[in-house]
Amino acid sequence: DVKVTQSSRYLVKRTGEKVFLECVQDMDHENMFWYRQDPGLGLRLIYFSYDVKMKEKGDIPEGYSVSREKKERFSLILESASTNQTSMYLCASNSVLEAFFGQGTRLTVV
């Protein structure tokens, strides 16, 4: 069974903290993505990666960075968390014609 696993289901962090969201996939996919999901806005792409050590900005990269040191792992980093980054974060990887999503990490920044 295809699996994309995000390390945390819920996180609460303080303003200014550096936050790491981890994602692992077991399907040997080359492409991995980070989205944030907000009511009324749908899913918006933050960053994506087509290969190890390769990254490209999505539509809303400001305040975020990513790391992909191994093919199966894609990390999202909030350099200095702010309250407007409170959201649901979804990781995905894709095969030809289908994206597979993690269960999501609900991040609250206080």
Added chain:
Amino acid sequence: AQRVTQPEKLLSVFKGAPVELKCNYSYSGSPELFWYVQYSRQRLQLLLRHISRESIKGFTADLNKGETSFHLKKPFAQEEDSAMYYCALSVGGTSYGKLTFGQGTILTVHP
């Protein structure tokens, strides 16, 4: 840049009634269109894609390039269809796999 619009945030129907979730897109080329669904407490998953021309769980969607639409339809809604539905677009090429999503429609099917 491409864009996907789902005009209805909320849609309520009764069990057995027909349902149509609207999706319009803007893109000058030939996109690939998808519907993704998220049931309560489950992860987002693919429902169907236009190139497969398939029916999944009784749902169908036809790509209308003239109207730039990809509406999702089901003739007889069931309570288990209640979920969040997202229309999504992929432009392919070097951006293959990168999806642009609509705002989502919450479908509620009442008994």
